[in-house]
Amino acid sequence: MGSAAPADNGTVSPRTAIAVLTSGGDAQGMNAVVRAVVRTAIGAGADVYAVYEGLQGLVDGGDRIKKADWGSVGSILHRGGTVIGTARSADFRRHDGRLRAARNLVQLGIDRIVVIGGDGSLSGADLFRSEWTGLLTELVEQGEISAEQAERHTHLMIAGVVGSIDNDMVGTDMTVGADTALHRIVEAIDALASTAASHQRSFVVEVMGRHCGYLALMSAIAGGADYVLIPENPPADGWEDDMCARLRAGRSAGRRDSIVVVAEGARDRSGQPITSQGVRDLLEARLGEDTRVTILGHVQRGGTPSAFDRWMPTLVGHAAAMEVVDARPDAEPQLIGIHNNRVHRTPLMEAVERTREIPRLIDTGDYEGAMAARGSSFTEMVRVFQGIAQVAPTDVPPGSRIAILHAGGLAPGMNTAVRAAVRFGLSRGHTMLGVQGSFQGLIDGHVSELTWGDVEGWVGVGGAELGTSRAVPSVEQYYAVSRALENHGIEALLVIGGHSAYEATYRMLQERDRYPGFQIPVICLPTTIDNNLPGSEMTIGTDTALGEIVSAVDRLKQSAMASRRCFVVEVMGRYCGYLAFMGAMSVGAERVYLHENGVHLADLTTDVAEMVASFAAGRRFHLAIRNEAASVGYSTEFLCQLFAEESGGAFDVRPMVLGHLQQGGNPSPYDRVHATRLAAYCVDWLSGQIVADKREWGFVALTDGVLSTVPLKTMPDLVDMEFRRPIDPWWLELQPIMDALATEPAE
Secondary structure: OOOOOOOOOOOOOOOOEEEEEEOOOOOOOHHHHHHHHHHHHHHOOOEEEEEOOHHHHHHHOHHHEEEOOOHHHOOOOOOOOOOOOOOOOOHHHOHHHHHHHHHHHHHOOOOEEEEEEOHHHHHHHHHHHHHHHHHHHHHHHOOOOOHHHHHHOOOOEEEEEEEOOOOOOOOOOOOEOHHHHHHHHHHHHHHHHHHHHHHOOEEEEEEOOOOOOHHHHHHHHHHOOOEEEOOOOOOOOOHHHHHHHHHHHHHHOOOOOEEEEEEOOOEOOOOOEOOHHHHHHHHHHHHOOOEEEEEOHHHHHOOOOOOHHHHHHHHHHHHHHHHHHOOOOOOOOEEEEEEOOEEEEEEHHHHHHHHHHHHHHHHOOOHHHHHHHHOHHHHHHHHHHHHHHOOOOOOOOOOOEEEEEEEOOOOOOHHHHHHHHHHHHHHOOOEEEEEOOHHHHHHOOOEEEOOOHHHOOOOOOOOOOOOOOOOOOOHHHHHHHHHHHHHOOOOEEEEEEOHHHHHHHHHHHHOHHHOHHHOOOEEEEEEOOOOOOOOOOOOEOHHHHHHHHHHHHHHHHHHHOOOOEEEEEEEOOOOOOHHHHHHHHHHOOOEEEOOOOOOOHHHHHHHHHHHHHHHHOOOOEEEEEEEOOOOOOOOHHHHHHHHHHHHOOOOEEEEEEOHHHHOOOOOOHHHHHHHHHHHHHHHHHHHHHHHOOOOOEEEEEEEOOEEEEEEHHHHHHHEEOOOOEEOOOHHHHHHHHHHHHHOOOOO
16 A cells, blocks of 8 residues: 655654554455545545554554555455454564554654454554553653654554444444345355255354354344344243244245254353254254254355445544544544444443443343343344244234235335235234235235245345335225225235335325225335435335445446446436435445536536546546436436547546346345334334224334334425435435545645
8 A cells, every 4th residue: 555654753743644454353344444544534634554464563563554545545445354454463462562563653653543343452452542651651761762752642542443243342333344244144044045945954054243143133034044043142941942843833834944043152041052063953853854054154254345334334434534633632532333324433442341241241141131232123123033933823812904015116125024014913913914016906906815924935035026016096096995995804004115105105194084994004114225215214125226236336347447437327216316325435436426416517527627637647447426317418428428528538438327227136134134123113013003093194214223103294394295305314414425535635
């Protein structure tokens, strides 16, 4: 990333200098943090140094601490691992090692560090910070640095970013790398499920997580597993019988395979380890069935980072850089994480200590405390898994008749939501009905009962098995809809879809008092790749679509590197620019064109001038992302013609319209988990409405991590109905970050 810089010899007043390093175990997305730190700090006027091989690089110094420039981090977003290397350093744990590290930093004028790693790396960095003054005093006494140098660098300021696939750190909703690790696990479970079903075989899948069951639990939900074993919530005594009974029931209900997910740190209530091999032996002995073990190991750490593990690390990397650039000498170090898609700060050592408390709670058998420390959403998902994984019990009282239908455009995750709703509803004793063909199918009587086995295999299947349609019932058809609801004895309705679904349901609400069949509770669940619905910052299908965009652009960039080329990529989203904006941030695009901002001739003139100048200076590739409805006149074709005309033959310009591939593909792990959580909530809410004899109409919302139901009648107050998008979307607040990382500052 450059060469070592001249030493701070005490004769000049140097610029602010910061270092960035990755330490401990590698995690996908670390490179996105490094890129954001380097470019943000350079944009803020600081010098930036990349420390190679983690904390060991601080100790070794020399060519392991190199000055980074803007271009040196230009093509690393898509790469797994960490391009600056990582290592666990025994030398740094010793006083003399930290003394050498302090000398190396001061000689380069560095007194600010962004550390990307786990709790061990972060606590080691904080110890280094606390010893800093004493270390510099020693170095002055030994003649290693001058008194003037020590005086200029009296404090070490640090910020921490968690790079860990386990998602085990308190203080952030997601750690860097966890989402991609979940992708690797779910891909493996999907592949195993197909071969297991072919042979009617059982598989035990062991995943990482010595003290944290996040990966095991979420992969069990997203992969449609039968049973999961995690450290924080050991199974009750007699779990062996329960597990075998559940697997037998699944086979009796039509399932051809059985999957048990085991976290590497799983244990029973007495604290004894539960191993994947032990579970295999148990299943073979009890069920008499061929059972195989798959230990995924370090494949979970590898591979290209997901879309989420590009844009989320970009946000925290930008914030971490500004944290140290602007830090006061006496400022308490902060852990920079994410909470509800926003940057979140927690005192560093408070987060580390709270994180380390969880293994202690597990070791002492305080599993209730360990679960509470993981948070309410983690506990909620354990409950949800129990509801959807086991075959519907026969000892629950009969419930009500709940119907499910789709409306609007296709979105990955629709099948996942139906599966979860059906199985969760059956666990509550309800009769679950599926409507084929949206509202028209309801009118035509295409309504049938869905059993546990009917939705087997739907968890990871793209498309919509129930079918969907953008056509919504007209006022003249409301009577037919009402009669259909009455004829089929439907007592509650779950509508799964996008803006068309919400709008159709809202219009029906306006006429509700005129139709007896409408006197039932109704709730809408958001599934659309456009991410344009109220109450939901991430609609189901959005993450999958974003992943398809990132994957396509990655391949595009590889093909373009052999020549000097500009690409204009058009993505979907209608009048909502979420996919375009977050796609641009995830792939490192230079420009993004959104309907929310408009496309103006003056801006295009500036863009063209900057593009031509950058190619003249040696650039080989320029990427612009355009929302499909950004402008009527300034179309994708027009932009390509404009850029080509102004290139003077210095570079090629090509369009790429991604089209409906963004709606295709199997849902991502996030969309599967999110769909499952929302569907279970909707069934619970409808159940509560029925029990309380209420008939409210609403849509599910997620606010500050908590699910709730918003009255449907408020929809016009929350949505720009003309352009079908929420008012003041949260992601538009991120535009300054996009601009800061896309535009190299002038010298």
